[in-house]
Amino acid sequence: MFADRAKIIVRSGKGGDGHVSFRREKYVANGGPDGGDGGDGGSVILEIDQGMNTLSDYRHIRKYKAGDGENGGKKKCRGKNGADLVLKMPEGTVVKEAETGKVIVDLSGDTKHFVLLEGGKGGNGNQHYATPAMQAPKYAQPGQSAREITLLLELKLLADAGLVGFPNVGKSTLLTRVSNARPEIANYHFTTLNPHLGVVESEGIEPFVIADIPGIIEGASEGAGLGYEFLRHIERTRVIVHITDASGSEGRDPVEDVYKINKELEAYSVELAKRPQIIAANKIDLIPERGPEDPVSLLKKEFEPKGYEVMEISAATGQGIRELLFRVRKLLDETPVKEIRFEQEFFPEYMISLKEEPYTVSYDEESGEYVVEGPRIEKMLGYTNLESEKGFLFFQNFLKENRIDEELQKLGISEGDTVRMYGYRFEYLN
Numbered sequence: 001m002f003a004d005r006a007k008i009i010v011r012s013g014k015g016g017d018g019h020v021s022f023r024r025e026k027y028v029a030n031g032g033p034d035g036g037d038g039g040d041g042g043s044v045i046l047e048i049d050q051g052m053n054t055l056s057d058y059r060h061i062r063k064y065k066a067g068d069g070e071n072g073g074k075k076k077c078r079g080k081n082g083a084d085l086v087l088k089m090p091e092g093t094v095v096k097e098a099e100t101g102k103v104i105v106d107l108s109g110d111t112k113h114f115v116l117l118e119g120g121k122g123g124n125g126n127q128h129y130a131t132p133a134m135q136a137p138k139y140a141q142p143g144q145s146a147r148e149i150t151l152l153l154e155l156k157l158l159a160d161a162g163l164v165g166f167p168n169v170g171k172s173t174l175l176t177r178v179s180n181a182r183p184e185i186a187n188y189h190f191t192t193l194n195p196h197l198g199v200v201e202s203e204g205i206e207p208f209v210i211a212d213i214p215g216i217i218e219g220a221s222e223g224a225g226l227g228y229e230f231l232r233h234i235e236r237t238r239v240i241v242h243i244t245d246a247s248g249s250e251g252r253d254p255v256e257d258v259y260k261i262n263k264e265l266e267a268y269s270v271e272l273a274k275r276p277q278i279i280a281a282n283k284i285d286l287i288p289e290r291g292p293e294d295p296v297s298l299l300k301k302e303f304e305p306k307g308y309e310v311m312e313i314s315a316a317t318g319q320g321i322r323e324l325l326f327r328v329r330k331l332l333d334e335t336p337v338k339e340i341r342f343e344q345e346f347f348p349e350y351m352i353s354l355k356e357e358p359y360t361v362s363y364d365e366e367s368g369e370y371v372v373e374g375p376r377i378e379k380m381l382g383y384t385n386l387e388s389e390k391g392f393l394f395f396q397n398f399l400k401e402n403r404i405d406e407e408l409q410k411l412g413i414s415e416g417d418t419v420r421m422y423g424y425r426f427e428y429l430n
Contacts, residue, residue, distance in 0.1 A: 013041025013082030015120030015143025039079035041119030042066030120144030162237035
């Protein structure tokens with residue numbers, strides 16, 4: 001089966017621990033600290049691979065891990081950095097945080113490379129903590145811990161035009177005739193399982209990409225069958241070509257079929273249902289008699305007043321195909337190019353699990369400053385870029401969610417007082 005969804009767990013590398021050691025050389029009395037720094041952990045990086053068109057690789061392996069940084073050594077030797085983990089994905093993959101369903105990145109357009117999780121920073125060796133008052137520090141900084149996240153991967157095909165319609169109406173036959181795609185074709189009453197992309201190249205027509213979206217059935221927007229899975233692929237198409245069996249060879253009513261498919265499109269996305277749409281009345285070579293009440297005439301009578309153009313084609317014989325392609329190309333030219341991108345809603349760099357880590361809030365009478373410290377605070381500051389707007393907003397929310405501002409108020413803090421956190425000083429604003 002075509003793999004367009006996968007759920008995986010990825011983990012960045014842990015930073016190596018700083019080392020505690022002292023120089024011990026002949027003729028060097030009381031050698032100072034020489035503990036080296038730990039290496040940085042490897043990062044998790046996502047990249048587009050133009051040669052991939054499914055997510056099947058991620059169906060078999062579920063867990064991925066970047067390399068850990070090595071611990072520091074003596075003689076100021078720095079630990080080796082952990083190897084980055086680079087995950088290749090097809091263009092059009094939307095990466096979401098699995099629990100919330102929020103978008104992390106849309107791997108399409110200019111976004112071909114994305115650092116998902118940065119590796120933990122290596123800890124400082126004890127060489128960094130020597131002071132006139134403490135010349136032999138026996139403390140080194142531990143490396144930052146690894147971070148882990150569960151991802152939901154969804155592949156949404158990139159195409160200019162999408163072919164939709166019930167199973168066995170001739171979408172695959174049409175795609176084969178007009179493009180370089182070669183989907184498997186058979187007279188099945190169930191649907192093709194593989195979406196196919198093809199490039200339309202015909203004399204006098206500027207090339208465009210067309211996708212055969214597998215058959216959509218009633219209830220697809222509610223998850224019936226595989227319909228919901230396939231509806232995702234239409235989201236990026238600019239023009240919809242609605243194929244219907246005008247001959248009624250399967251015993252279906254073509255007018256009713258168009259209404260049913262459009263109802264599913266609208267239930268899935270109102271915006272999607274408003275996209276430009278052409279109705280292609282297929283299999284006209286199988287209509288025994290033409291007249292005011294034949295299926296094609298009834299389609300035109302029903303839908304042309306509603307703004308839908310109905311075109312007669314036969315994917316089997318080629319009749320009307322070139323006219324259809326010219327019309328689709330013209331509609332694409334008339335439709336503003338609006339890049340359909342899924343904006344970032346979830347930011348892994350601020351996903352820190354610190355709820356179990358302790359912290360303290362106190363008042364330093366000597367300096368006249370309020371002091372917030374502890375492992376929870378130190379790790380939060382280590383992961384947060386306070387110079388960025390997103391980082392500072394996360395910092396403010398962190399203080400509120402952890403009720404640190406409430407603790408400060410209990411100690412009697414006033415507007416304009418100074419709050420100290422591991423080398424940072426902030427003015428308190430109520």
